[in-house]
Amino acid sequence: MARIFLYTLYTALLSTLIACVVGVGTAFFTARRRFFGRRFLLAAGIVPLCVPPLVIALGYVSFFGVNGIVSGWFKAIANAAGGNFTGLTFLYTTLGVVVAQGFYNFPLVTRIVNDAWERLPPQNENAARLLGAGEGRIFFTITLPRLSGAIAAACIPVFLFCFFSFMIVLLFSPPGNSTLEVELYHAVRTTLDIRSGVILALIETATAMGIVFAYSYVIRKNQIGVEGLSFTRNVRSRIAGQPFESGAARAIEIAGFVLLAVLALLFFAGPGAAVLISSFTIKQNNAEVFGFGLFRGLFGSATFWKAFINSLLIGLCTSALCCFISFVYSVVIRMKGKQQKVLFQMIPVLPMAVSSVVTGWILSLVFGGGNVVVLVLCQTLLFWPIGYKQIQNGMNQLTSDTQNAAFILSRGRLDCAMRFYLPSCRKVIFTAFCYCFAVSIGDATLPLVLAIPDFSTLALYTYRLAGAFRFNQACACAVVMILLAGVGFLCGPSRASGTTKGRMGSQRQHLGSLSLSKGNKKESK
Amino acid sequence: MFFTVQNIHKTWETKTVEFSLDCEKGTMTCLLGPSGCGKSTVLNIIAGLEQNDPGAALREPQGQLMIELDGQRIDNLPPAQRQIGMVFQSGALFNHLSVVDNVAYGLISKGIKKSQARRQASEYLTRFDLAGFDKRMPQTLSGGEKQRVALARTLITQPKLVLLDEPFSALDTDLRHRMAAQLRKWQQELGFTAIMVTHDEEEAKTVADKIVRM
Numbered sequence: 069m070a071r072i073f074l075y076t077l078y079t080a081l082l083s084t085l086i087a088c089v090v091g092v093g094t095a096f097f098t099a100r101r102r103f104f105g106r107r108f109l110l111a112a113g114i115v116p117l118c119v120p121p122l123v124i125a126l127g128y129v130s131f132f133g134v135n136g137i138v139s140g141w142f143k144a145i146a147n148a149a150g151g152n153f154t155g156l157t158f159l160y161t162t163l164g165v166v167v168a169q170g171f172y173n174f175p176l177v178t179r180i181v182n183d184a185w186e187r188l189p190p191q192n193e194n195a196a197r198l199l200g201a202g203e204g205r206i207f208f209t210i211t212l213p214r215l216s217g218a219i220a221a222a223c224i225p226v227f228l229f230c231f232f233s234f235m236i237v238l239l240f241s242p243p244g245n246s247t248l249e250v251e252l253y254h255a256v257r258t259t260l261d262i263r264s265g266v267i268l269a270l271i272e273t274a275t276a277m278g279i280v281f282a283y284s285y286v287i288r289k290n291q292i293g294v295e296g297l298s299f300t301r302n303v304r305s306r307i308a309g310q311p312f313e314s315g316a317a318r319a320i321e322i323a324g325f326v327l328l329a330v331l332a333l334l335f336f337a338g339p340g341a342a343v344l345i346s347s348f349t350i351k352q353n354n355a356e357v358f359g360f361g362l363f364r365g366l367f368g369s370a371t372f373w374k375a376f377i378n379s380l381l382i383g384l385c386t387s388a389l390c391c392f393i394s395f396v397y398s399v400v401i402r403m404k405g406k407q408q409k410v411l412f413q414m415i416p417v418l419p420m421a422v423s424s425v426v427t428g429w430i431l432s433l434v435f436g437g438g439n440v441v442v443l444v445l446c447q448t449l450l451f452w453p454i455g456y457k458q459i460q461n462g463m464n465q466l467t468s469d470t471q472n473a474a475f476i477l478s479r480g481r482l483d484c485a486m487r488f489y490l491p492s493c494r495k496v497i498f499t500a501f502c503y504c505f506a507v508s509i510g511d512a513t514l515p516l517v518l519a520i521p522d523f524s525t526l527a528l529y530t531y532r533l534a535g536a537f538r539f540n541q542a543c544a545c546a547v548v549m550i551l552l553a554g555v556g557f558l559c560g561p562s563r564a565s566g567t568t569k570g571r572m573g574s575q576r577q578h579l580g581s582l583s584l585s586k587g588n589k590k591e592s593k
Numbered sequence: 594m595f596f597t598v599q600n601i602h603k604t605w606e607t608k609t610v611e612f613s614l615d616c617e618k619g620t621m622t623c624l625l626g627p628s629g630c631g632k633s634t635v636l637n638i639i640a641g642l643e644q645n646d647p648g649a650a651l652r653e654p655q656g657q658l659m660i661e662l663d664g665q666r667i668d669n670l671p672p673a674q675r676q677i678g679m680v681f682q683s684g685a686l687f688n689h690l691s692v693v694d695n696v697a698y699g700l701i702s703k704g705i706k707k708s709q710a711r712r713q714a715s716e717y718l719t720r721f722d723l724a725g726f727d728k729r730m731p732q733t734l735s736g737g738e739k740q741r742v743a744l745a746r747t748l749i750t751q752p753k754l755v756l757l758d759e760p761f762s763a764l765d766t767d768l769r770h771r772m773a774a775q776l777r778k779w780q781q782e783l784g785f786t787a788i789m790v791t792h793d794e795e796e797a798k799t800v801a802d803k804i805v806r807m
Contacts, residue, residue: 189683189685191681191682191683191685192685192686192687194640194642194672194679194681194685195679195681195685195687195743195746196687196698196702197642197671197672197673198640198642198672198673198675198677198678198679198747198752199673199678199698199699199702199746199747199750200673200699200702200703200750201673201698201702202673202702205702209687209698210687213689214688214689
């Protein structure tokens with residue numbers, strides 16, 4: 069058990085390290101430089117929240133697998149050189165797990181650190197520059213200490229994601245190595261070793277709880293650090309275009325940019341594109357044909373439509389419940405003036421410390437087995453904080469004067485909630501709904517853990533296709549799943565950001581889903 | 594002339610700043626003008642933090658930017674090598690460092706050992722009525738104290754030219770005038786050459802040997 073625990077920590081730490089190094093490096097360019105693809109990189113920050121790990125795993129198999137696209141390139145080169153190449157195998161090792169998890173999560177780090185970096189006033193760095201400090205010393209003594217809170221705030225959730233990682237480890241982990249989450253799943257679903265399951269669940273939850281408390285401390289500390297930061301827009305220069313950079317600094321900057329671009333293309337964009345390409349590729353008579361055949365096959369399958377409708381209904385129910393709970397919780401703690409209290413800030417963060425497997429297992433024990441209602445309940449329990457943060461960020465944009473006016477003019481609290489808070493936050497509620505819906509659609513772990521008889525969702529259907537080595541069909545199903553998950557964002561993300569005008573608002577909307585309250589500066593004063 | 598800047602040229606959407614200036618050694622020059630007229634941009638270009646537009650240089654070779662300090666061309670040098678100090682409007686103190694570490698920062702950049710730099714910084718703070726402030730963090734200081742720390746941090750490195758970008762604009766009127774008078778006193782005592790930007794005519798008259806309207 070100690071070995072499993074250490075292996076879980078080891079993979080989570082290494083994955084977080086990759087996400088941190090690549091994410092912070094990329095954030096430097098997105099925050100301080102302008103270049104083609106900057107907006108795309110920042111928009112990719114929602115990928116770890118909304119694209120299920122299963123899709124990422126499929127992408128890695130399609131791109132880096134033994135019969136994947138990259139292996140195909142190497143095979144072609146080897147054949148041309150008269151050699152023999154059997155395919156890349158690193159994916160099915162710890163390296164594969166760590167790389168997939170690290171690169172899957174790095175855009176989240178980029179997004180959060182970028183947000184903080186953009187708000188750092190350039191005067192501090194300029195002051196250091198005029199005091200004779202070189203660019204390296206400025207970065208390590210001025211910039212990095214001021215970003216440390218944001219980096220920690222980004223890395224801790226990434227660590228937790230990796231710590232609870234299930235699908236990627238299940239698919240890629242080498243024999244003999246497993247994580248707490250996967251072992252827990254095997255204990256409660258395969259071997260029915262309840263005693264081990266309880267111990268694993270306790271170890272996992274206690275560790276995660278400690279990390280969540282550390283996270284809340286970091287966020288609260290960071291919240292204080294926000295005071296005095298610049299909220300004015302910094303002018304971004306082109307890459308290596310700063311007047312004060314020496315030739316060597318420019319060369320390092322260009323080299324760093326090229327390296328990060330190659331890594332992001334190879335390990336992030338590549339697998340994503342591979343899912344899309346594979347979904348349109350059919351193998352016929354040892355030849356690959358490009359077309360819509362896989363989608364035609366899926367749409368002609370009754371099982372697929374059953375899974376599609378199940379996903380849609382469960383997604384809608386979960387999202388509606390999440391938004392309802394989030395809105396009620398937000399309004400109640402606001403009306404009671406408790407939004408700055410540690411306890412009330414901690415409650416929405418606690419679900420981060422409980423894994424899907426533990427939640428699913430416990431609720432299925434409580435309700436005597438898994439069913440659709442238990443699935444919706446489990447998802448609501450785990451995903452409502454995502455909705456809560458969107459709604460809370462929207463409410464934080466309301467000035468205290470406006471809220472006081474609403475209290476005075478309303479007939480009562482319910483009236484105030486219905487006639488003031490609800491209309492004021494309708495757009496962020498819509499965004500919250502979209503996030504919860506996307507996460508629910510992409511969740512394969514809970515349906516798998518609950519093992520509901522004769523029941524499937526799109527995510528589970530995709531997993532089963534992948535498990536049967538029908539990777540291209542799985543990719544086609546994953547594309548449908550992503551389109552369904554993203555339909556809300558396509559319909560109205562720009563409209564949804566209307567309540568929280570300005571840079572801070574729109575950025576917090578996307579990022580806030582993982583962070584504790586940064587508080588309303590206007591209100592706290 | 595101790596300091597000369599010629600052909601600063603900067604264009605925004607609808608505005609253009611064209612600027613040249615000479616300063617004598619040990620004098621305080623004030624750039625006076627309304628907000629948004631480009632005063633701070635002029636200081637940033639002198640410090641090397643912003644680039645000059647080609648402007649007149651495209652029309653005639655003698656229209657190129659030229660900055661000379663103490664007989665040396667500095668316009669092609671990076672900010673750290675220009676021997677120019679700058680006090681920013683916000684103070685730009687490093688909030689994660691204590692007062693003494695803020696003041697010692699520039700000395701350490703020059704290669705002085707940390708302990709020695711701290712000792713020097715601590716002694717230097719007394720000149721600015723900041724004795725006993727060594728371990729205080731910038732967030733705990735008042736506006737006037739912050740600007741005094743910022744000034745001490747700049748002057749301790751003994752720059753040849755000090756640029757002051759509306760250093761007292763965040764202070765209330767009374768304190769602003771007191772600080773301006775004190776700045777003038779320190780400038781005369783220490784004999785540094787300075788260019789200060791302000792939009793307050795009274796403040797300019799208090800501190801300046803020469804006033805340039807923009």
